[in-house]
Amino acid sequence: MEKTKKRNVIVGQSGGPTAAINSSLAGVYRTAKDRGYNKVYGMLHGIQGFMEGRYIDLSEHIKTGLDEELLKRTPSAYLGTCRYKLPDIYEDKALYEELFKTLDELEIDCFIYIGGNDSMDTIKKLSDYAIVTGSDIRFVGCPKTIDNDLALTDHTPGYGSAAKYIGTSVKEIIRDGWSLETLHGQILIVEIMGRDAGWLTGASVLSRGEDCDGPDAIYLPEIDFDINEFVNKCRGLLENKASVVIAVSEGIHLADGTYVSELGNVIEYVDAFGHKQLTGTARYLCEILSEQIGCKTRAIELSTLQRAASHCASRIDILEAFEVGGAAMKAADEGDSGKMVVIERTSDDPYQASTSVKDVHKIANDEKLVPREWINEEGTYVTNEFITYVKPLIQGDVAPIMVDGIPRHLYVPGYQELL
């Protein structure tokens, strides 16, 4: 089979950063080089930055094997991300024409986009446009999100490391809480990311073991939240324990859809994209508890650390992210377009999984939630099925490369100037 001369690749990152997204970038880069591509360009801040002419030649930044290893251990998005959704083709054809013109000028054969739902929407639109216009550029998506809410894939790279960090941190919080409290009961509420899907909050169960009770209750956004039932539950828990720890999703909401975080603040926090910030759930619940039970409370938000803590990354996750990046590059190289790489699990124990590709039209904008049967009937804990699912994803460590006592990351030289 004859092949045309290989030209260039461009890769971008999009959506919320993770501890593993750069390992996928390293996987794309390594596979592109191994398969004989000339240049590997990196879009700065995703498709949005690219449309403004901002991109780099990755070879100028990844020069050695050590750089590749550092990249795999660097949290957040090395290239920067965006939260930009392409318009539909019929809405702004000129934009697509311009974009493809630039891709042709750069002699791009393969376009790899690492991201979540919105990013797969980008892959779908671009590959559709390529079909319509007869372009032979291939567009392949590489899954990434700590939220683990992408359809059709067993799980998403980034989730395992976040889950490991959450399990580890919640265990330390539980231990800390226990040591201080003697006479008076206290309730610690740990707020964990997840607007609609409870995968991250459920991972707090990983703190449980012979040496730790784990959280005393876990509330996911899949189940409508009832404040009275919550207060009663807490009251009961305090009867048997001096220090109670409860994990809640930032996205828990009442039956009418009102987020618990909205109940707390008169002032609304709105981010640059017009999304309401959901933080404040734990703080509001603490207010309620100290009002109604009178116990000591503390709200703990894991905040951005849960997606950025590469110092506590899962080895399985980092390796899979690398593999998935490579698989995306391989698929594009072999002619696939409009596809996303997925992970297929064949066994829990021993854990075995492989990658394949699926049509991105079946994935985009679809959200995978925690199945109802993986949550107990009361809606206050996850089941053993959940634990069996998540446990393989947090196995093993990736020792950070330490310089002077602090993990080293791969630097983008002069990134300020690039902005």
Add this chain to the structure above:
Amino acid sequence: MEKTKKRNVIVGQSGGPTAAINSSLAGVYRTAKDRGYNKVYGMLHGIQGFMEGRYIDLSEHIKTGLDEELLKRTPSAYLGTCRYKLPDIYEDKALYEELFKTLDELEIDCFIYIGGNDSMDTIKKLSDYAIVTGSDIRFVGCPKTIDNDLALTDHTPGYGSAAKYIGTSVKEIIRDGWSLETLHGQILIVEIMGRDAGWLTGASVLSRGEDCDGPDAIYLPEIDFDINEFVNKCRGLLENKASVVIAVSEGIHLADGTYVSELGNVIEYVDAFGHKQLTGTARYLCEILSEQIGCKTRAIELSTLQRAASHCASRIDILEAFEVGGAAMKAADEGDSGKMVVIERTSDDPYQASTSVKDVHKIANDEKLVPREWINEEGTYVTNEFITYVKPLIQGDVAPIMVDGIPRHLYVPGYQELL
């Protein structure tokens, strides 16, 4: 020299827990055993629990060398702590009589207390009482506090691990913040523990390196805080950067002594019940910034994780904590009483330090702050002297003992029943 037959030791932990306090406990235990003591008792929840008859025989819980290693890696206080201050002897002599009676019944020779300022006050009072009454029980203090505010010692065990966690986490937060922001400026404010002393907040500077700018400003409680100057500083920083990260101590206060966190009350921040909510320092400053500059903001509290994150402990810190525990036991065994072990640094690079003992009367209730000359003139950053001081304390790692992907801690079997 003839020695009386060795009998028993009792050890307790007090005050805020740290990632290293259990390593000191392991040091006390190991040295007591090596020096031929019979039983090593552990007070549950410090002197307060002990007075209620709650203590355990540590040998029943530390059975193997692996248990000792687990204990060194277990965060928070294994025995539980208290925040109890003994009354003066003349105020409640009966209490002291009762306490010494119990100690005699348990055939205690040495009493070791691991803690901060309040704990050294306990050692002082008990050793004074022993002198007055002719008791030959020896009372020795073992320093511990993440706050690093104990006088006469170069630093306190617990500080190094907290500093390492703060440096690592702030670096990840900075990276995360950078990746997301393109068009709009944002300011992230990281709130770090420390009511009066800025040692922990200053440690955020450890995130700085070739691969990271570090925080853009650092505010310690040693310097009076001026809100207008702060807002102007932020405005200036935003002109050059899309994502600004600022570290603040929870204890920063205005020139009149009002804590910034108290100002949160002034702004009408109303919960569902119509109650004003006392916001945190970072949250309050975020409010001010979004009001006066209009930028996106996010408040991140490192919360209890900064004192409990043994998964990110400093090797130097854990080893020194063990050594200091051993030195306390050795001092008591050799007849010292009313003393605290201190660390004396002889060289920064290569780092060299040794232990000695000092009179606890010179230590108790005295607070060590960051020297003014280790903070820049503007009061918005720490100097190189600060960095030179802290850097040796975060070197090296103590790999957690991982079981099923999560760090393992030493369990107190049936601790619920003991309470």
